[in-house]
Amino acid sequence: MKPDPWPQHPDPVSEADAAAVRKQLGRPIRGAHAVAWRCPCGQPAVIETEPRLPDGTPFPTTYYLTCPKAASAIGRLEGGGVMKDMNERLAADPELAEQHRRAHEDYLARRAKLGEVPEIDGISAGGLPDRVKCLHALVGHALAAGPGVSPFGDEALERLPEWWRNSSCASGQETPQ
Template sequence: MSERSDFPAQEPEPVTEADAEAVSRQLGRPIRSAHAVAWRCPCGQPAVIETEPRLDDGTPFPTTYYLTCPKASSAIGRLEGGGVMKEMTARLDEDADLADEYREAHEDYLARRAKLGDVPEIDGYSAGGMPERVKCLHALVGHSLAAGPGVNPLGDEALEMLPHWWKPVSCCDEQAAAE
């Protein structure tokens, strides 16, 4: 398993043509309305994309931090399949301090999205079930990676449960070799 120190905060970077190509390979479709690379995997590839709150076609898009790495997504899917979300949601009901920290993570998410634009249709909605439940670990991990340690307690916990998905090679290197 990993330690949170494996995932330091990073400054968002403009999306380069190479980044867009990598993310398109990761997702199996063209990248949409990307604002920045919010976090790079230790292998150097984009892993979290900061997405505009309104897609180019006008559709409101509440998922500001979109996890793109298929190896990370697969590892997170295994956590979700193992019942981690249900356990985390139960803890929110039992632990007032955790619930307060999770609400603060929700507020942080909203504040970060507001810097990208105002979309009234999604006002007050963050991602991943915040602030009352855990609905999607992918969204929480994306937020945790983009914001850095200590911002999203449940995203941080999920990261600590993950193996080193970027080893032995990155997802884009594997996909490029298969083409």
């Protein structure tokens, strides 16, 4: 099920956002540029990350999925073998392969707006452009970019339950229905 609203405009990371992500990840966020997407519960769920972390380390994962409930649901998809099917379809369908390659180019273009890091030039995330390796990265990109950009991110979103229902991603508190 695709959450609403999707996509969103990135927001600067507030102190409350940083605290929520710290709770979600169990550690402070690093290199955060913006909140690229918020769960319907209001908590940050995808952080747009600088391509170079504050300590100088190159970081190719521009869209970092932080929501533990979404990450857990995606992990169940991965554990169920969905990526094997996706990779088989990718190898057999030239049109799908072209869409996946365009998602890679979109990812690189979005990261380039944040800065150039020669060490990761041409490297995106999630197995792009040749395979499906990490649905967490593909879903993060899909949520940040919007529908129609990442075919496998979109597909994974369609397969996910409504993880944002019943409790907040960071606080565990019940949210209104």
